[in-house]
Amino acid sequence: MGTPCRDAGRFVFVLTASSGLRTLxxxxxxxxxxxxxxxxTPQKHYTMPQSYQDIFQNNRRWADExxxxxxxxxxxxxxxxxxxxxxxGCSDSRVAAEEMMGLKPGELFVHRNVANVVNGIDxxxxxxxxxxxxxxxxxxxxxxxxxxxxGVKAAMEPADLGLLNPWLRNIRDVYRLHHAELDAIxxxxxxxxxxxxxxxxxxxxxxxxMACVQERYIVDEFPIVHGWVFDMKTGLLKDLEIxxxxxxxxxxxxxxxxxxxxxxxxxxxx
Ligand code: CO
Numbered sequence: 504m505g506t507p508c509r510d511a512g513r514f515v516f517v518l519t520a521s522s523g524l525r526t527l528x529x530x531x532x533x534x535x536x537x538x539x540x541x542x543x544t545p546q547k548h549y550t551m552p553q554s555y556q557d558i559f560q561n562n563r564r565w566a567d568e569x570x571x572x573x574x575x576x577x578x579x580x581x582x583x584x585x586x587x588x589x590x591x592g593c594s595d596s597r598v599a600a601e602e603m604m605g606l607k608p609g610e611l612f613v614h615r616n617v618a619n620v621v622n623g624i625d626x627x628x629x630x631x632x633x634x635x636x637x638x639x640x641x642x643x644x645x646x647x648x649x650x651x652x653x654g655v656k657a658a659m660e661p662a663d664l665g666l667l668n669p670w671l672r673n674i675r676d677v678y679r680l681h682h683a684e685l686d687a688i689x690x691x692x693x694x695x696x697x698x699x700x701x702x703x704x705x706x707x708x709x710x711x712x713m714a715c716v717q718e719r720y721i722v723d724e725f726p727i728v729h730g731w732v733f734d735m736k737t738g739l740l741k742d743l744e745i746x747x748x749x750x751x752x753x754x755x756x757x758x759x760x761x762x763x764x765x766x767x768x769x770x771x772x773x
Pocket of ligand 1 (some may be wrong): 594649655
């Protein structure tokens with residue numbers, strides 16, 4: 504990628520095709536906007552690496568293989584999706600959700616972000632969860648963290664991380680909630696691993712706080728919320744066995760959001 508425009512005002516982060524997060528500088532004038540984009544025109548300054556072109560070769564081979572196995576594979580897929588699982592995981596490139604669960608395309612609805620956070624004012628996560636619950640009628644919602652999570656590690660550091668501060672604050676809040684348990688763990692690695700688990704647990708609670716989850720569960724007895732941690736040193740998933748029923752019962756003292764008319768009607772019919 505080219506060099507950033509120098510007469511700049513603000514920093515932005517841009518995902519590049521070659522190597523992830525880069526910092527750019529926003530130009531002050533419209534003309535400079537064009538100069539920035541010219542700088543980033545691939546034909547002029549950027550030669551696609553072989554690995555990038557390989558992706559399209561891989562894709563054609565994959566599509567050919569699927570079609571050879573089943574001529575109607577993509578025609579069937581295009582008709583729609585009926586996944587039973589919503590997976591909320593970390594963006595970490597080493598955690599391959601469908602692959603590690605042995606699921607095929609169409610079987611897992613996925614939402615991923617840094618450190619698998621479910622924040623009450625994050626419209627992205629809320630939209631994914633609501634769509635999965637109300638439209639896809641998923642039976643299970645899985646929040647899956649992973650040991651060695653860079654986001655969780657960053658939240659344990661006393662450092663100003665710019666745009667990441669408000670996001671990582673969600674995890675610092677998990678630490679604050681459980682500081683007595685965490686501070687009692689002398690070994691730093693063990694404390695880190697435990698924060699990964701507690702972060703999953705608290706994000707599960709955040710999912711259960713949502714009206715759409717509570718309402719659908721009252722009516723249909725699903726979805727069930729689960730908390731998992733992936734251990735990339737072994738490739739194995741650990742079920743934290745959170746007590747969904749108990750958490751729901753406990754939080755509804757404060758977060759009961761189930762007074763919608765349609766829920767009341769359905770409860771009376773049952
Ligand atoms: Co992570």
